[in-house]
Amino acid sequence: MEATAPNCLFQPDPREPHPAPDSNSVLGKVRRILEVFGLDDETLSLSELARRTGLAKASVHRLSQELVQWGLLERRNGEYRLGMRLFEIGQRVPRQRILRDLARPLMIDLVQATHETAHLAVADGLEVLYLDKVSGEHAQISRPSRVAGRMPLHCTATGKALLAFGSRHLLDEVMTAPLTRVTPRTTVAPGLLAQELQKAREQGFVAEFEQTRIGYMSVAIPLTGATGAVVAALSVTAPTTRAKVDRYVGLLNLVGRRMTKLLSAQEI
Amino acid sequence: MEATAPNCLFQPDPREPHPAPDSNSVLGKVRRILEVFGLDDETLSLSELARRTGLAKASVHRLSQELVQWGLLERRNGEYRLGMRLFEIGQRVPRQRILRDLARPLMIDLVQATHETAHLAVADGLEVLYLDKVSGEHAQISRPSRVAGRMPLHCTATGKALLAFGSRHLLDEVMTAPLTRVTPRTTVAPGLLAQELQKAREQGFVAEFEQTRIGYMSVAIPLTGATGAVVAALSVTAPTTRAKVDRYVGLLNLVGRRMTKLLSAQEI
DNA sequence: GGACGTGTTCCGCTAGCCGGACCATTTCGT
DNA sequence: ACGAAATGGTCCGGCTAGCGGAACACGTCC
Numbered sequence: 001m002e003a004t005a006p007n008c009l010f011q012p013d014p015r016e017p018h019p020a021p022d023s024n025s026v027l028g029k030v031r032r033i034l035e036v037f038g039l040d041d042e043t044l045s046l047s048e049l050a051r052r053t054g055l056a057k058a059s060v061h062r063l064s065q066e067l068v069q070w071g072l073l074e075r076r077n078g079e080y081r082l083g084m085r086l087f088e089i090g091q092r093v094p095r096q097r098i099l100r101d102l103a104r105p106l107m108i109d110l111v112q113a114t115h116e117t118a119h120l121a122v123a124d125g126l127e128v129l130y131l132d133k134v135s136g137e138h139a140q141i142s143r144p145s146r147v148a149g150r151m152p153l154h155c156t157a158t159g160k161a162l163l164a165f166g167s168r169h170l171l172d173e174v175m176t177a178p179l180t181r182v183t184p185r186t187t188v189a190p191g192l193l194a195q196e197l198q199k200a201r202e203q204g205f206v207a208e209f210e211q212t213r214i215g216y217m218s219v220a221i222p223l224t225g226a227t228g229a230v231v232a233a234l235s236v237t238a239p240t241t242r243a244k245v246d247r248y249v250g251l252l253n254l255v256g257r258r259m260t261k262l263l264s265a266q267e268i
Numbered sequence: 269m270e271a272t273a274p275n276c277l278f279q280p281d282p283r284e285p286h287p288a289p290d291s292n293s294v295l296g297k298v299r300r301i302l303e304v305f306g307l308d309d310e311t312l313s314l315s316e317l318a319r320r321t322g323l324a325k326a327s328v329h330r331l332s333q334e335l336v337q338w339g340l341l342e343r344r345n346g347e348y349r350l351g352m353r354l355f356e357i358g359q360r361v362p363r364q365r366i367l368r369d370l371a372r373p374l375m376i377d378l379v380q381a382t383h384e385t386a387h388l389a390v391a392d393g394l395e396v397l398y399l400d401k402v403s404g405e406h407a408q409i410s411r412p413s414r415v416a417g418r419m420p421l422h423c424t425a426t427g428k429a430l431l432a433f434g435s436r437h438l439l440d441e442v443m444t445a446p447l448t449r450v451t452p453r454t455t456v457a458p459g460l461l462a463q464e465l466q467k468a469r470e471q472g473f474v475a476e477f478e479q480t481r482i483g484y485m486s487v488a489i490p491l492t493g494a495t496g497a498v499v500a501a502l503s504v505t506a507p508t509t510r511a512k513v514d515r516y517v518g519l520l521n522l523v524g525r526r527m528t529k530l531l532s533a534q535e536i
Numbered sequence: 537g538g539a540c541g542t543g544t545t546c547c548g549c550t551a552g553c554c555g556g557a558c559c560a561t562t563t564c565g566t
Numbered sequence: 567a568c569g570a571a572a573t574g575g576t577c578c579g580g581c582t583a584g585c586g587g588a589a590c591a592c593g594t595c596c
Contacts, residue, residue, distance in 0.1 A: 025583075026294035026553075027334045034357060042362045042535070046574060056555045061575065066295045074363070078574075082361040084392060087399075089302060090358020091416030093350040094310045095342070124352060131355075148359030267310070293552075294584075314543060324586045329544070346543075 029055055029063055034072065034082070039149070043079035095122070099232050100132050102262045103223075106255045107134040107234070113251055116238040119145065119218075121158040122231070123166060126174055127151060128159040131232070145237075154179050154193055155186045157208040157218035158233035164200040165222035165230045171197070185210045205249050215239055219248040221256045226264045234259070297323055297331055302340065302350070307417075311347035363390070367500050368400050370530045371491075374523045375402040375502070381519055384506040387413065387486075389426040390499065391434060394442055395419060396427040399500070413505075422447050422461055423454045425476040425486035426501035432468040433490035433498045439465070453478045473517050483507055487516040489524045494532045502527070 032053040037044065046064065050057040064080055067073040071085030091097065099120060107118040115136040121128040127150040145151075153159035153174055163171050179188040187193045200206040209217040220235035234256065236248045300321040305312065314332065318325040332348055335341040339353030359365065367388060375386040383404040389396040395418040413419075421427035421442055431439050447456040455461045468474040477485040488503035502524065504516045 024554095025334065027298065027331070027338070030295065030298075031338050037360060039360060047572080057574085058555055058576080059553085062553085063295070066293065070295070070299055081363075082357065084361060084363060084390070084397065086354075087358040087361045087364045088397065088416045089350065090355040092305060092307060093352060093355045095349075095352060096355045122352070129352065129356065148356045292585095315541080325543085326545085326586055326588095327584085330584080 026063075029053070029059060030067070033060065033063060033067070034086075037082050039146075043076060043081040045079055049080060096131055098266055099223075102266070103232075103234065103259060104132065104134070106259055107132065110134070110234075110236060110251055110255055111136050114236055114238070114244075114248065116236050116242070116248075117145075119158060119220075119235045119237060121156075121162070121233050121235070123153060123159070123162040123170060124150075126153055126177060128153055128156050128162065128233070130158075151212060152180055152182060154188075155182045155208070155211045156235075157206050157212075157220035157237075158235045160193075160196060160200060160206040160208060161220040161222045161233040161235070162230060164197040164206060165224075167229075182212055183210055183214055185214075187211060205252060207245055207249075209240060209243075215241075217243050217245075219245055219252060221249075221252045223256065223259050223263060226267065231263065294331075297321070297327060298335070301328065301331060301335070302354075305350050307414075311344060311349040313347050317348060364399050366534055367491075370534070371400065371500075371502065371527060372402075374527055375400065378402070378502075378504060378519055378523055379404050382504055382506070382512075382516060384504050384510070384516075385413075387426060387488075387503045387505060389424075389430070389501050389503070391421060391427070391430040391438060392418075394421055394445060396421055396424050396430065396501070419480060420448055420450065422456075423450045423476070423479045424503075425474050425480075425488035425505075426503045428461075428464060428468060428474040428476060429488040429490045429501040429503070430498060432465040432474060433492075435497075450480055451478055451482055453482075455479060473520060475513055475517075477508060477511075483509075485511050485513075487513055487520060489517075489520045491524060491527050491531060494535065499531065 032055065033049060036049065036052040044052070046061060047057065049064065050060045053060060064073055068075055068080075068083070071083045073080050074083040099122070103120045107120060110118045111134045117136055118134045119130055120132040121130045123129070130145060130147055130149050130151075133145060133147050151159065153163055153170075163174060175190050175193075179186075179190065179193065181188050187196060196206070204221065206220045207217065208220075212218070216237055217240050218235045218237040220233050222230040223232045223234055225231040234252060236252060238244075238248070300323065301317060304317065304320040312320070314329060315325065317332065318328045321328060332341055336343055336348075336351070339351045341348050342351040367390070371388045375388060378386045379402045385404055386402045387398055388400040389398050391397070398413060398415055398417050398419075401413060401415050419427065421431055421438075431442060443458050443461075447454075447458065447461065449456050455464060464474070472489065474488045475485065476488075480486070484505055485508050486503045486505040488501050490498040491500045491502055493499040502520060504520060506512075506516070
């Protein structure tokens with residue numbers, strides 16, 4: 001009954017969200033193939049695919065053919081890339097779709113009231129996973145936050161909200177792992193983080209200044225589901241020069257109450 | 269060299285976008301498992317999964333376990349549902365991401381100018397696949413169009429645009445298959461459809477009235493990529509009572525020109 | 537009580553997967 | 567120009583991973 005693979009010796013990424021990368025099952029190979037496509041690796045050749053996955057060229061060829069037939073992979077003059085059907089199926093995942101559909105109108109309200117950017121995120125592993133993002137009209141240059149992007153839990157406002165109001169177990173996991181420094185102002189001392197979270201629990205919200213990206217700050221609140229457990233977090237991000245924390249907190253609380261009502265009717 | 273499976277005898281759906289459903293390979297089984305989750309089937313039990321896929325219970329059990337470990341499936345008190353990682357990988361598919369990222373700001377402009385709903389779609393099989401949707405503030409009740417949803421090519425404005433300006437091969441395929449009637453006003457006569465498409469080619473846009481949904485009309489234009497080929501379509505949908513076709517056409521053409529410039533710099 | 541339904545485990549058989557070796561092209565490199 | 571070294575693609579015997587019927591342990595409903 002001991003799942004969660006025993007291979008904890010891993011350099012590249014300190015504790016990834018889903019363990020067990022090596023497995024010579026067919027599914028293991030398929031997994032490797034689909035996951036070597038990075039966020040910006042548009043296309044990969046067959047040889048490149050074989051090299052990165054560590055699989056035999058013949059195996060990659062056979063499996064890729066089948067994946068193309070399914071639509072999970074596409075072929076563009078000899079190169080492979082992720083296929084449209086992957087997007088299609090991905091849009092069906094209920095946890096994401098329900099949260100998104102409920103939150104979207106409220107996020108638009110938030111953005112219209114603040115002219116800044118709103119984020120919706122859930123915890124996945126030791127990171128936040130952004131489910132949606134609505135940008136304000138203020139032209140934002142090269143903001144790297146993107147939908148389905150990830151960031152550490154301990155440096156983002158949404159992450160801290162999920163930690164402060166989420167399960168004890170998750171917090172313990174974060175505390176035992178080393179806290180990576182994302183910017184010079186990122187909280188990397190466990191004690192300090194604990195203080196921040198305690199303050200958050202008292203205030204009901206989290207504010208973070210330049211801990212994720214220099215020049216920007218965020219305010220976040222937790223969103224609770226029908227059972228009362230925290231299921232997601234909602235945030236407003238703004239340049240520090242324009243930061244109006246009190247206003248963001250007021251608006252977020254307003255939106256949060258509406259969201260709680262909507263979520264209590266749903267099964268998440 | 270004869271790919272594309274020889275099993276053309278299929279009742280359930282007249283020509284589905286991706287052929288070859290039966291295959292006793294591991295990937296074939298996984299495909300069945302992931303695709304029996306309908307648009308609204310939140311969760312399925314193991315037995316239900318085995319029943320719908322036609323696979324042995326033990327096989328479903330084993331594969332599902334591996335899928336849960338990967339994150340493509342999630343388990344909620346005994347029931348299975350599509351997992352978050354599916355959403356995450358799906359957001360990476362380049363064709364969708366590039367089109368969406370480029371079109372999103374322009375779609376927001378469109379919506380702010382019209383207060384109606386904008387759609388971005390591509391052709392997939394004999395259907396349009398909606399990549400994105402931006403709704404106007406006018407409260408729209410129970411509009412079933414959703415992101416990653418599908419509709420026949422021949423009844424929607426976006427679909428007709430993709431047919432009129434797309435590849436000859438695609439048009440032939442649509443013409444040979446029977447044209448399903450979605451509403452009483454749907455064009456089901458091939459000759460009439462051909463006329464509509466010819467008119468569209470002359471005018472540079474497509475308008476459709478209540479052919480997809482009673483009470484609503486749409487105007488669409490094609491979007492051309494770097495090579496000059498049509499890669500997607502953009503539309504405005506409004507209740508027939510508020511329809512201002514000329515205005516929508518003007519705005520769409522404006523946006524279309526900007527989009528063409530953006531797309532010509534990208535590789536789609 | 538038994539007759540369902542569920543999820544889970546076991547285990548021997550076999551077919552589906554494996555991957556080294558090989559081939560046909562194209563693209564270098566000097 | 568000419569190999570050298572890439573590339574994508576195919577073949578096929580060996581073997582192992584996957585298969586699925588059967589049996590299991592629950593819970594639930596007449």
